[in-house]
Amino acid sequence: MKTLNRANGLLALLLCGLCTMAEGSNEIYAARCASCHADEPTRSGKDSGPTLEAMANMGRAQIRFALTRGKMQIHARDLSEQDLNHLIAFLAPSARDEWSAEAYLCANRAIDRRALDEPTISAWGLDARNTRYQPNSELRSDNVQDLELAWALGLPETAEVRSQVVVAGNTVFASSVGGHLFALDRTRGCIKWHRHPAQVIRTSLTLARVDDRPALVFGGALKESTPMRLSLVDFGQAVFAVAADTGETLWAQDVALFRGTILTGGIVQHGARLLVPLSAMGVGFGGDPNFECCKSHGAVRALDANTGRILWTAHMTAEAKPTYKNQLGVQQWGPSGASVWTTPTIDAKRNLAYVGTGQNSSSPASAMSDAIVAIDIDSGAVRWVYQGTAGDAFNSACLFGGPNCPKENGPDLDFGASAVLARTSNGKDILLAGQKSGVVHALNPETGDVRWRTRVSPGSALGGVHWGMAVSGRTVIVPINDPVPGPGVTRKPGVYALDIDTGRTLWAYDAVPVCDSGFSRGAPWPDCPYTFSAAPSTSNDLAFVGSLSGVAYAFDVRTGKVVWQFDTAATFDSVNGIPATGGSIDAPGMVAAGDMLFVGSGYAMFGENPGNALLAFRLKR
């Protein structure tokens, strides 16, 4: 397969820059958005969102959603419809024609029903314990060099890849942030079915059983046209169940607790229940000085898998009460925050689900923020709490000294990585939790007591450990992001292997800057984004870790040696007529299945390199 090289990527970027200039600048953009969204050198580097290039790739519908119902509504609050249209047309200059799957359908669209009952990859954690170890992989250190690109898919209406694929027999299920859902032929990438069930799909896909049918469940936003009452809040955050064989939507359940409930972590099934982690956008809304910050908080909700009915809710803070007025006289509320954006870890033996929480988004800081929380799966009762960092309250106002910044003012050290229920060498369960602080905590799953604690790096608000860790035998693989240099600290971006019994470091790989890419640019990254934020995965003697530079690496788990690498920050011929462009590898990273490796490339939310590529590699025969 032909790939464009970096020089061409740079050219494309320059050309795109010119066409934006030809459109002229937009006053609303300059006044309301540029401080956080422009490309270098105008960016403040403090609160960077996606770049102009990234926004152009999201397409108009997604930008409209962000401005009217989504994360950016505070910045577009009082715009007239005309100004809004103008702004959106400026941000996404080419209104792409409606894409249709018709021309890219497989000749044989059969989906093997039996394979759906025994999927190779069914959820984010690869198993209920969130080990991210793939037992059904043929890839090893002595054949991984024989991987070649089998196909590339361009995901529609997105500048980032948030979802991990599901693999069952000869079918791969994939989704785009723009709300598109695909069943693909595993080896060729042609389309078995395509649907557009949601306005936005934010979580990974999970293959569950719904009413005794294999179904994909995921979290996202309802379309305005969905024939049910939109949420009590503007986001319309919902869980969807879609039949895996036909693509038909079986049910959609609004699970929002607050204005600003948002779904990020993967959903897991245990018996007849689905466990849904709920995050909260107070952290973003807090930047608005007139916003009464903050009433929303993180939670876990259990749903009846067959109907979507909500069975219980475990709240991560008490209900917010009025606290004080900010200097503009705007009422503040607390406690709030403690978002849950990890995929729950299931401990079937103890009937517990473990989740991680983020910081509080207003004062007072509370006891279940930046914590690992053990929840009874039947009742939702909290069994124990282990707090990694106490006294952490932060929202985006703190980035510019805004009036809603709580007195704690950070340090913003969530548990964003799912906890891993691993086993020590003598067969005992041990719960491993990596934090944005750069510390890996090993806990007794019965009580939450500490077994060991290892500081791997100084950490930062974007990790330390950001999206995940993976286990292989007695080793836990710990990617470290550390993108921002703190005063007087030495960053330690890289990949680390720790001994599960002791927390001792077995090997370390220092991240190497890969800065010559035409796609690389942008604050807050000190030089270019090249560190490790994505969740890793393991299989046989390999660990797969993708970097923000876009390089996909396979490490030998025993030695830390790089045994395979591939630069995904390029443009690929795609199998579905939508240009497939790689960028930063973040969030779900890479997963192996059988003789294949799947890599999602592109992530733009904090100024990394955008992209929309789903790449499928296969061992040469």
Ligand code: HEC
């Ligand atoms: C104070 C800084 C700031 C300002 C001002 C701002 N943004 Fe953002 N924007 C961000 C950040 C940070 C993110 C990423 C947030 C996240 O993922 O949590 C973002 C995300 C976005 C997204 C992607 C949303 C999604 O859900 O995927 C769009 C589109 C966007 N901004 C457009 C705009 C537009 C248009 C304006 C002006 C009307 C604007 N923003 C003003 C900081 C800002």
